Amino acid sequence: MTRLKPRMNKIACLTLLFCGLMLSASAQKNFKYQAALQKINSTGFYRISLQPALVAKAKADLSDIRVIDAKGNFIPYIQAGSLPQKDQKSFVVFNQVDARLSTDTGTTFIVENKTGLALDRLWIKLQNTAVQRKVNLVGSDDLKQWFAIQEDVPLQEAVVNSEGTYMQSLAFPTSNYRYLKILVNDKNKAPIKFLQAGVYTEYAASLTYMPITPVQISRTDSNKTTYVTIKLNDNYQVNKLHIDITAPKYFKRDVMVYQITGRDKQLLGEAELNSAKPTDLLIAAKAGQLLLQISNGDNLPLTIKGIEAYQSDESLISYLDGKQTYKLLAGDASVQAPEYDLKFFADSIRDDIPQISHEAVQKNTAYQTKQKKAGRDYTVFIWIAIIVALGLLLFLTLKMTKEVSKKAGKEKD
Structure with a gap:
């Protein structure tokens, strides 16, 4: 029994490690996109700014974004907006x-x-x-x-x-x-x-916004109404539209904003374009195409020089090791928002923590490999290996139990 116990502990540890690595690797393959985080020099809390290109690849609620280190471990984070306000x-x-x-x-x-x-x-x-x-x-x-x-x-x-x-x-x-x-x-x-x-x-x-580029616009004027189509090159999160109107000098027009998804047209809200105040439309959209319907009444159509699109500042707070390298994952529609213990320690995070960003968004190579070999999905083999490892552990456990029982019977005799 003394010889078997160390061996059993070693096998159990190796089995659990193997299972953990297999499950972690399998989970990472479900994310379509990745972006390397900016290199840091010291350990501590960092505010990770999420650029529009990454947010466009994530779910609308950003619940599928993950921070991982070079070993493939998921790193806890909280959304910056969840921090308690001091004043x-x-x-x-x-x-x-x-x-x-x-x-x-x-x-x-x-x-x-x-x-x-x-x-x-x-x-x-x-x-x-x-x-x-x-x-x-x-x-x-x-x-x-x-x-x-x-x-x-x-x-x-x-x-x-x-x-x-x-x-x-x-x-x-x-x-x-x-x-x-x-x-x-x-x-x-x-x-x-x-x-x-x-x-x-x-x-x-103090809300800040990030520009979304490029923005393509086209317009048609008919029946006292102007229709402006806004096309983006991805399903960006759009929170503000700035309309550059050069004429006439005085105007006050009602405008309806729609989100276009395929053949569906969804009304996002109604607003007013007024020469007496900034011509900004605050919306909440996650789409690659928007439509503005401007009511002109008996007036001439507005002269629109251009339209700028913006995403509100989105960022994560995470505790990072200065000796490690990290990257962000996104693009898994099946996952839910993670539950990390870090949310219970939000009071420990200062307001003036350093801010970092990420590099260009790329396709996750692990996901690409999985897609290219559609006829060779190794997920089943991974689970078979896990089951075999667990079966081996169970077999050795039963064997050890029988030997202990035999030994105890002999001692009684």
Whole structure:
């Protein structure tokens, strides 16, 4: 028995290591794209800026983005918008609105954004809970017609404290809807208790945007209406459109913004183009083509010199080792948002951490290999190897048990 025990421990460790490596390698092959992270010189927290080219390859909620090191290990991160705000004085509580619809299922919580600010984060205060729920966030300007903003956002479990409440940040594409509704998927379950929701004005006012290029536009004028088609070379996340209007000097036109996906046309929102204020349209789109429908009335069509598209700043916070190299993975529609312990230590992250970015987005070579050899999918063989290894471990365990039993029987005799 003394000889078998070290051997069994060694086999068990090797088996677990082998299984871990196989599963990690298999998981990485499901991501279509990769981008090397900028080299760092010291260990610590870093803010990783996500460029439009990478966000275009990821899911709309960015849940399929992963940070990995040179050994293939997934590195924990949190979205930068989830960091708690230090200045509580700048927190504005939104008024709660009672406007539950008969079609709503589950708990609803509706608030009014009277600030007029474009938001990509909403902080909600909840009674402490340890249950797992997901919420959908929708927006409206009239409490009648609602538009999807973000779906299946997981609610975090409460952090241990003595207050009985906790704050969570909901991240979503930049929007300027007047009303925001949180719909909890808790049908036939005990409801979640929302206490309040609001925004840190200093954070909202400091939103920054990244340009998306190239932008191709075409237009047609007919029946007192101008149609402007905006084409991008990928399914970019678009949060702002700047329209350069050179004539006439005074104008005030209604505009409707649509997202085009194949043959589907989805209304993103309605706005106003006014010569008295910046001609920026704040939207939340994930598409390669948009359509502007401008109502001219009895006026001449607007002279549009050009249109610029922007993505709101998206970034991750991660603790990186200065001696390691890292890269980002994206492009796996089947994965869910990761759950890392790092979210419970957000208070330890300073505001002035260094910012890094990533290099050009490339196809993940592991995924390419898998695609080219469509007739030779080695996933089955990997699982067979794992099963064989586990079977060998079980066989040796049973053998050791029998020998121990025989030895114990002989000692009794």
